[in-house]
Amino acid sequence: MGKKRAAPKAGSSGAAVAKKTKSANNSELKKRLEDNGIFQSKKNGILKDFLYPVSEVDFFSKIYEKTHKLFVRPKLASNASSLFNKERFEAISKTEQLSAFRDFTLLKNENGELRPFEIETSEKTLKEFAAYANLMKIVNDQLYILDFNQPQRFCDDLWRVIADLEETFQTLVGAKARIQPAKSKALPPVFNSTDSFIQQLNGKCSVKIWKASDIDLAPEETIEEFKEDEMRKADEIVELAPGDMLYIPRGAVFSTALENENESSSYLHLTMNSQNTVAQWLNVNFPTFLDKVAFQAKWLREAVSTKIRTNSAKKEYLKHLLEKLAESVNDENVPEEDPMRKDFFAHRLPPYKEPKTFGKMKSFDLNCSVRLSTKKHIYIFEDDRADENADEDVDESDFEDEKEENGAEMSEIERIAANLPKEKEIEEDNKSDLEPENEEEAEIFLLHSWQNDRKMHMISESEPKCLRFPLAYKESLMKLMNAKDDEFILLSDLELPASEAVQFAVSLWAEGLLIPQAND
Incomplete structure (x- = not known):
């Protein structure tokens, strides 16, 4: 007799069908997020196509x-309209668990002031609130403007474009997609604290621009609140049609509105050079x-001049010191470790659709050949930061004792000079006290962004990989x-020693770098 088959569990067939149907639906939705081919990458990057019809030379010089x-570029209207639209937003909403404020905001102009939509905070309510149908109902019925944050986390073409722009400008590039329903009121003007590109996607948009030559702000400062009825007349009004793009430099004030109140509008707002100033x-x-x-x-160890008793004298003295410092710049004293560059590598997008690793680990032996998978996403440096070692090397109580003895605070240069070796010691050792006596203690660091998490781009703090x-490995690197x-x-x-060469190569390979x- 044959063995009896176990009866299927109740409902198992229906659950399997439902799961398969959901998977098929998700697959169809995710197709909407695939690369539409706009600004195709060339060997030297996408900038030529991105800036069309303006040349790269004219853009940077003028x-x-x-x-x-x-x-103005009507030829791009078709491709631009698919960069972000309601169909893509629906696909993201139904395949991802979105969160208010992190992923999107709903905004409205009430009596000239910006008002965000008030949301209940229970977990169930938040999940229901973020549903696509509910959000679009609020947009269409209550005329709220929808801002979707960092769509490059989900849309493949935006990932490719923004990753290329980050490499070109060597700064983080953020994005916000704005959907403004018909008959909605324009939001109040905003201060542009970054360099911005506004790419019109659907419908038409009117942009008012106030040149801010009379606004003098420190690099990290901004202005958040403007009331248009209290401002002077806009210096210029620019109209954007699908495919058109507007560049606005840092320091201008601008507002966007519907060109035709009976038609909706959407655009993509790219921002860069935030926290990236010379200062x-x-x-x-x-x-x-x-x-x-x-x-x-x-x-630098000489006493401060006794003649700097007026601001005019201080000005000349400072100019003199800065000129001497400029003459002192050389390969030995230029800092290798740059905190701003470390932050850039920690948060930039990973390269577009590259594999995590190449080949197999068993391929490595002393007879194999290797090359780096990337150089653009690698940053190599020695630890030479003065401030990071200050707490370890300096006992503050010593300074307190010296203050009491001398009756005055020591200047920063005096503090440095107090710990310097004598001139003869410098000549004999030919190295600074910052270098470890045992070379084996010194290290070289390799930061990379090859495996950065695309889904976390510009929405969270990350430690660099x-x-x-x-330090002996520096020559090999x-x-x-x-x-x-x-x-x-x-x-x-x-x-490298045979016992270390393979291990060194495998450690780079495991990160996708070899x-x-x-x-x-």
Whole structure:
């Protein structure tokens, strides 16, 4: 007799069918998020197509950080309209668990003031609130404007475009897609604290621009509230049709409105150079540079001039010091570790649709050849930050004792000079006290963004992905970095001990940074 089959569990067939149907539906929805081919990457990046019809030379010499510019390009209307629309928003809403404020906001202009939609905070309510049908009902019935944050996390073409722009401008690029329903009121004007591109997607948009030559702000400051009825007449009104793009430099004030109140409008707002000013760069890097120069330059250990008793004298004295510092810049005292660059690598998008790793680990032996999978997403440096080691090297109680004895605070340069070796010691050792006595203690750091999480781009703080190697590995790393892009190097030629060479290569491979090639 044959064995009896076990009866299927009640409802199992129906559950399987439902699961299969849901999977098929999700697959169809995700197709809406695939790359539509706009601004196709060329060998040198997408910038030429992105800035069309303006040339790259004209953009950087006449427009960038100088003045606003309208890019009229009706030929891009079809592709631009699919970068973000209601169909894509529906696909994202139904395949992802969205969260208010992190992923989207609903905004309205009430009596000239910005008012966000009030949301109940229970978990069940939040989930129901974020449903596509509910959000679009609020947009269409109550005339709220929908801002969707960082759509490049889900839309493939935006991932490709923004990753390329980040590489080109070497700064983080954020994005916001705005859907404004027909008959809705324009939001109040805003201060543009970044360099911005507004790419019109659907419908038509009217942009009022106030040039802000009379607004003088520090790099990190902004202005959040404007009331248009209390402002002067806009300096210019620009009309955007689908495919058109508007560049607005930092410092301008602008507002967007429907061109035709009976038609909806949507656009993509790209922002860059936030927290990326010269002042901020100097603020985080100059202390390390000054610390290094102080070990080399005797004049920094001289007493401060007795003649700087007026602001005019201080001005001339400061100019003199800065000129001498400029003459002191060399390869030895330029900081290798740049906190702003570390932040960029920690938060930038990963390369577009690249595999996590290449080849198989068993491919590695001393006879194989290797090359880096990327150089653009790798940052190599030695730890030479002055401020990060300050707490370890300095006992504040010593300074308190000296203050009591001297009756005055020590200047920063005096503090540095107090810990300097004598001139003869510098000549004998030919190195600073910042370097460890035992070279094996020194390390070299490799930061990379190859495996950054696309879904977290611009919505969360992230630690950079970092590999640490003995300083002796620096020559091997630089040999890989300096090779031609398609050049493979024999692993045994990296001049590392045989017992360490394979382990070194595998550690890079595991991060997706190394491509092996077996030699016959």
